Amino acid sequence: MSRKPSSGLPAISSEDMCPVCKTIRYLNKDMEFLINPECYHSMCSNCVNRLFNDGPNQCPYAGCHRTLRRKGFRSAFFGDLSVEREVDIRRRVAAVFNQAEDDFETLRDYNNYLQMVEDLTFDLVSGSDAARRAAEATLQQWEAEHRADIERNRKAGREADEQSRRRLAAEREAARQRRVEALREAEEEKRERARSREAELDSLAKGEVVSAGGPAGGAQQRVQLKRRGQAAVNAAAASAAGTGAAAAAADVGRLSIRGLKEKKAPAPEGPYDPFGGMDFVPSRYKLHDGLSHPAIDKYKADPGHITGGYNFDDYTARALYEAFAGLAVFVEDEKEVGIGLSAGEVATISAGMIAVGDKMELD
Amino acid sequence: MAVTMTLDPIEQLNEDEKRKYIKGKKLGEGTYANVYLGHSRQDPSQLVAIKKIKVQQQYQDGMAPDAVRELKYLRELHHPNIISLLSVFSSKDQNLNLVLEYLPLGDLEMLIRDVDRVRYGAGDIKAWMGMLTRAVWFCHDNFVLHRDIKPNNLLIAADGEVKLADFGLARSFADPGRRMTANVITRWYRPPELLFGARHYGGAADIWSVGMVFAELIIRAPFLAGNTEVEQISLICKHIGTPTEDNWPGVTRLREYTVPSEVVPVWGKEAYMGRFGAVGADGVDLLVRTVALDPKKRITAREMLEHRWWRTDPKPTRKEDLPRKSGGGAEEKMGADLKRRNGILEDEANNSNSRGAKVARKLDFGQGK
Numbered sequence: 001m002s003r004k005p006s007s008g009l010p011a012i013s014s015e016d017m018c019p020v021c022k023t024i025r026y027l028n029k030d031m032e033f034l035i036n037p038e039c040y041h042s043m044c045s046n047c048v049n050r051l052f053n054d055g056p057n058q059c060p061y062a063g064c065h066r067t068l069r070r071k072g073f074r075s076a077f078f079g080d081l082s083v084e085r086e087v088d089i090r091r092r093v094a095a096v097f098n099q100a101e102d103d104f105e106t107l108r109d110y111n112n113y114l115q116m117v118e119d120l121t122f123d124l125v126s127g128s129d130a131a132r133r134a135a136e137a138t139l140q141q142w143e144a145e146h147r148a149d150i151e152r153n154r155k156a157g158r159e160a161d162e163q164s165r166r167r168l169a170a171e172r173e174a175a176r177q178r179r180v181e182a183l184r185e186a187e188e189e190k191r192e193r194a195r196s197r198e199a200e201l202d203s204l205a206k207g208e209v210v211s212a213g214g215p216a217g218g219a220q221q222r223v224q225l226k227r228r229g230q231a232a233v234n235a236a237a238a239s240a241a242g243t244g245a246a247a248a249a250a251d252v253g254r255l256s257i258r259g260l261k262e263k264k265a266p267a268p269e270g271p272y273d274p275f276g277g278m279d280f281v282p283s284r285y286k287l288h289d290g291l292s293h294p295a296i297d298k299y300k301a302d303p304g305h306i307t308g309g310y311n312f313d314d315y316t317a318r319a320l321y322e323a324f325a326g327l328a329v330f331v332e333d334e335k336e337v338g339i340g341l342s343a344g345e346v347a348t349i350s351a352g353m354i355a356v357g358d359k360m361e362l363d
Numbered sequence: 364m365a366v367t368m369t370l371d372p373i374e375q376l377n378e379d380e381k382r383k384y385i386k387g388k389k390l391g392e393g394t395y396a397n398v399y400l401g402h403s404r405q406d407p408s409q410l411v412a413i414k415k416i417k418v419q420q421q422y423q424d425g426m427a428p429d430a431v432r433e434l435k436y437l438r439e440l441h442h443p444n445i446i447s448l449l450s451v452f453s454s455k456d457q458n459l460n461l462v463l464e465y466l467p468l469g470d471l472e473m474l475i476r477d478v479d480r481v482r483y484g485a486g487d488i489k490a491w492m493g494m495l496t497r498a499v500w501f502c503h504d505n506f507v508l509h510r511d512i513k514p515n516n517l518l519i520a521a522d523g524e525v526k527l528a529d530f531g532l533a534r535s536f537a538d539p540g541r542r543m544t545a546n547v548i549t550r551w552y553r554p555p556e557l558l559f560g561a562r563h564y565g566g567a568a569d570i571w572s573v574g575m576v577f578a579e580l581i582i583r584a585p586f587l588a589g590n591t592e593v594e595q596i597s598l599i600c601k602h603i604g605t606p607t608e609d610n611w612p613g614v615t616r617l618r619e620y621t622v623p624s625e626v627v628p629v630w631g632k633e634a635y636m637g638r639f640g641a642v643g644a645d646g647v648d649l650l651v652r653t654v655a656l657d658p659k660k661r662i663t664a665r666e667m668l669e670h671r672w673w674r675t676d677p678k679p680t681r682k683e684d685l686p687r688k689s690g691g692g693a694e695e696k697m698g699a700d701l702k703r704r705n706g707i708l709e710d711e712a713n714n715s716n717s718r719g720a721k722v723a724r725k726l727d728f729g730q731g732k
Contacts, residue, residue, distance in 0.1 A: 272679055274668040276443065276497050280504045299539035299563075307613035308561030309568070309658020314536050318506045 018044035020060045034073040039066045040081045086125045096143045098153040291316040380452040391698025398698040410465040429531035436530045444498035446528040469696040472514035483686045490679035498527035500664035503566040506536045510547040512572035523682035560618035567658035574653030604629030611657035645672040
C-alpha cells in the first residue's frame with residue numbers, strides 16, 4: 001500500500017528504505033528485507049550479504065550488540081515485526097508445551113496448564129526484562145526435563161495430523177465421486193428425455209394421436225420419475241455410508257489420541273530368564289551330591305540301573321523333598337487349597353488317588 | 364432340592380462341580396475320549412475343554428489308567444507351560460470328565476507341518492523350546508516323567524504360550540529296583556535306552572524327546588521317523604551314531620540290544636551344522652547334548668535351561684509375537700489331540716490292524732513284582 005506512488009514522489013517509509021545502507025526501493029526494485037529472529041532488526045539482503053558473508057558479525061543497528069549469523073536471516077511473513085516476533089515465540093512455546101487435553105486427568109487441569117502456558121508466552125512476548133528471563137528459564141528447564149515426552153507428543157500430533165489429512169482427502173475424493181455420479185446421471189436423464197421426445201415425434205409423424213397426458217407419455221414419465229427416485233435413494237444410502245465411514249475414521253483418529261493417556265511406556269524387557277522366574281532350590285534343607293542309603297546301595301552297582309540312565313540323585317532329592325514336604329504347612333493357613341476346593345474335598349480326592357495310586361506304581 | 368437330598372456328600376460335591384460347567388459342541392471323538400468345548404456357568408466367556416473319558420472294554424471295573432495318570436499328575440502340576448486341569452467330575456454313566464484349560468490355537472505340529480503358510484525363525488524356535496524345556500524341567504523337578512513328549516502334545520494357548528498336555532503316560536520317578544515299562548513314548552521320539560528295553564530309566568528319556576522336537580522344529584519334518592522299532596534303531600545309528608560299549612558302557616547287555624552290523628561313529632557337532640545350523644552354533648551344541656546316546660551323558664532339563672544358547676542372539680520371540688496358524692482348524696486339532704490314545708502316531712491310531720498299533724499300549728499293569 002505504502003509502495004503505491006502517491007502524489008508525486010514515492011513516500012519513503014521504513015519499508016522502502018534499508019535502515020542500514022539507506023538504499024531506497026526506487027534505486028533497487030528487487031530490494032528484499034530480511035530479519036534475524038535474534039533481534040528482529042530488518043535490513044536489505046545486500047546488507048546481509050555484505051555484513052555476514054564472512055561469518056558471524058554484530059547487528060549493525062546502533063545499540064544492538066547481538067551477534068548474528070547469515071543462516072538465521074529470513075524474510076518476514078508479517079509486515080509488523082512485533083507480530084512476527086510473537087508468532088515465532090508462540091511457535092517455539094507450542095513446540096515445547098505440546099500436551100493434548102487427553103494427557104490430563106481433568107479438564108480443569110488442562111485449563112490450568114493452558115493458562116500457565118499463556119502466562120509464560122505473554123512474559124516472553126511483552127514482559128519486563130526480568131519476567132522474560134524467568135519465563136525463558138522455565139521454558140528451557142521444561143524442555144530439558146521432558147524431552148522424551150515432548151518428542152512423543154510431537155509424533156502423536158503428527159500422526160493425528162496425518163490421520164485428519166487422510167480423512168479429509170477421503171472425504172474430498174468421495175465428494176468428487178458424488179459429483180461425477182450426479183453429472184453422469186444428469187447426462188443420462190437428458191439423453192433419455194431426448195430419446196423419449198424423438199419417439200414421441202416419431203409416433204406423431206406416424207399419425208398416432210398421443211397427447212402429453214396420454215397413456216404412453218404418462219408411462220414414460222413415470223418410468224423417469226421412478227428412476228430419479230431410485231437414484232435419490234441410492235445417493236442417500238451412499239452418503240449415509242460415506243458419513244458412517246467418515247465417522248469411523250474420525251473415531252480412529254480420536255482413539256489414537258486417547259491412547260496417549262497411558263503415560264507409561266512398556267517396561268523395557270529384562271534379559272530372558274530361561275527358568276521363567278522359578279526356582280526349586282529347597283529352602284529348608286541342603287541337598288548334597290552322592291547321598292546314600294543302604295537300601296539303595298545295591299542298586300547303584302546294578303548294570304540295569306546304570307545303563308538305563310536311572311538317576312539316583314533324583315531319587316534322593318525326591319526322598320528328601322517328601323520327607324520335608326509337610327513341614328511348616330498349617331492346615332488352618334491353607335484353607336484355600338487347590339482350585340476352589342475345600343480342604344475336605346482335597347482330602348477326599350487324594351484319598352481316592354492314594355487308593356488307585358498304589359496300583360499305578362507297578363509299571 | 365428333592366433330588367439332592369438323596370445324594371451322599373461326595374455325590375453332592377460331584378454334582379456341584381458338574382454344575383459349574385456347561386458342555387458345548389463336540390470338538391473331537393475318539394476311541395479313548397470325546398472332547399467337548401464348554402464354558403463356565405458363572406462366566407460364559409471362560410471357555411474350557413471337557414475331556415470325557417469313555418468306559419473302556421479292558422478296564423471295566425475301574426477307571427482307565429490313562430485317565431488316572433492324567434488326573435493324578437495334572438492335579439499336582441501347576442505351571443504356565445503345562446495345561447491346567449480346572450476340575451474333575453463324573454457324569455451319569457460313570458464317565459470321567461476332565462475340565463481342561465481351553466487352548467484354541469492348535470499345536471506345534473500344525474505349525475511345523477504348514478510349511479507354506481507358517482514361517483518362523485530362530486527366535487521363534489528359541490521361544491518355543493524355552494517353554495517346552497521349562498515344562499519338562501518343572502515336571503522333572505517335581506519327580507514326574509511325562510513319557511510322551513511330541514509336537515502334537517504341545518498345545519498353544521490364545522496368548523501364544525506353549526503348554527505341555529496329555530499326561531496319559533506320565534508317572535513319577537520310580538524307586539530304585541522298581542521296574543518301569545519300556546513301551547512308552549511315541550516311537551519317533553523314543554530314546555535308545557527305551558528302544559533297547561531298559562526298565563530303569565530317568566528324566567533323560569524325556570530329554571531325548573525334547574531333542575527330537577527341537578530337531579523337528581528346525582527341519583520342519585520328523586527327524587528320525589522309523590516305521591518300526593528296528594527301523595527306529597537303525598535310523599538312530601545312522602544319523603546319530605551306533606551305541607557301543609565305548610560310547611555307552613553296558614549298552615550291549617540291555618535286553619533288546621540289536622544294532623545294524625555296520626558301526627557308525629557318533630557324529631560330531633560339525634555334522635549337524637549343515638542341517639540344523641539355523642539355530643546357530645550354540646543351538647546345535649544344545650541339540651547335540653540332548654541327543655547323547657548314553658542317558659547318563661545326556662543333558663538334564665535344568666542344565667538345558669542353564670545353557671548359553673538362551674542368552675545369545677537372537678532373543679527368544681515374545682510369546683504374543685510368535686507365529687500362529689492362520690485360519691480355522693485349530694479347535695478341531697485340540698479336540699483331536701486330546702482324544703487320541705497316548706504314545707501312538709496318528710496314522711496308526713486310524714489303522715488299528717497295522718503292526719505298530721498296539722505297541723505303546725502294552726502297559727503291564729498288575730504284572731510287576
